Amino acid sequence: MKKIFFSDLDGSLLTDDKRVSPRTMEALSRFVEAGNAFAICTGRDINSTLSVYRSLGLNLKESYVVAYNGGLIYDVDNQRPVHREGIPIDMVRELLDMAYSYGLHVHTYNDNFILTEAYNECVEFYRRVIKTPLIVADDIMPYVDVPPCKIICIEMHDHEKQDRFRRAVLEKYSDILDSMYSNDYYLELIPKNSGKGNALIRLRDILGIKPENVIAAGDGENDISMIKAAGIGVAMLNAPENVRAIADVVTTADNNHDGLADILLNESKGL
Numbered sequence: 001m002k003k004i005f006f007s008d009l010d011g012s013l014l015t016d017d018k019r020v021s022p023r024t025m026e027a028l029s030r031f032v033e034a035g036n037a038f039a040i041c042t043g044r045d046i047n048s049t050l051s052v053y054r055s056l057g058l059n060l061k062e063s064y065v066v067a068y069n070g071g072l073i074y075d076v077d078n079q080r081p082v083h084r085e086g087i088p089i090d091m092v093r094e095l096l097d098m099a100y101s102y103g104l105h106v107h108t109y110n111d112n113f114i115l116t117e118a119y120n121e122c123v124e125f126y127r128r129v130i131k132t133p134l135i136v137a138d139d140i141m142p143y144v145d146v147p148p149c150k151i152i153c154i155e156m157h158d159h160e161k162q163d164r165f166r167r168a169v170l171e172k173y174s175d176i177l178d179s180m181y182s183n184d185y186y187l188e189l190i191p192k193n194s195g196k197g198n199a200l201i202r203l204r205d206i207l208g209i210k211p212e213n214v215i216a217a218g219d220g221e222n223d224i225s226m227i228k229a230a231g232i233g234v235a236m237l238n239a240p241e242n243v244r245a246i247a248d249v250v251t252t253a254d255n256n257h258d259g260l261a262d263i264l265l266n267e268s269k270g271l
Helices: 023-035 044-057 091-102 120-124 159-173 194-208 221-231 261-268
Strands: 003-009 038-042 063-067 072-075 080-084 104-107 114-116 132-136 152-153 177-181 188-190 214-218 232-235
Touching: 023 044, 023 114, 023 261, 038 044, 044 063, 044 072, 063 188, 063 194, 063 261, 072 194, 080 194, 091 104, 091 152, 091 261, 114 120, 120 152, 132 261, 152 214, 159 177, 159 188, 177 221, 194 214, 194 221, 214 261
Parallel strands: 003 038, 003 214, 038 063, 114 132, 214 232
Antiparallel strands: 063 072, 072 080, 104 114, 104 152, 152 188, 177 188
């Protein structure tokens, strides 16, 4: 009867001031102490996600991190990757140049750095929260030493321009890439076999956990596949309507008021 709980970070497990409240932390600890597993599932890169995990004091037995919107599954206890999905390196230059042709900021990642060819307001905005070290270079391709788990395009003023780019990418690469907005400004390009939902299924099967014993919670468009794939899909009260509409459960409180605590406490009791 072992269970696993997948949670998005921003807007879900974390309050708006980027902490886990004491009641939610207590509920999460009880859930894991009952013999269950826990996985952070986020669009953040692996460097940033592990940094957040450690800074929050989430020293929980059998914990996993799913980074890059499903691109990398990482075993925290054993400090090793479990699964990785990447965008082919020979596509990266073309996608960067395509984004530039639409007037968009774009950057990608290797395992240790954010890689960008321009330092601008978009990078500054992104790094208010994401503290991963940054490489700025006229050509970042020499630093793309592994297939990147995602490419992110940021546009803070003209959403329609960003959406035109999204449609153009999917028209050309729909058999290889998927895309989603992780917030109003961030358009994420990921491998077709990636996504939070696919990562949930992979880790669930690796651990031998029954589908009905998987709980997943989120608040954004990039959480929809995960919420749908879970046995119990949870949308935060603060999630937009399209996310709440596909969930099995909507929390009675938002991320700032322990929205996940009661669900975790009930699941740790087997309810």
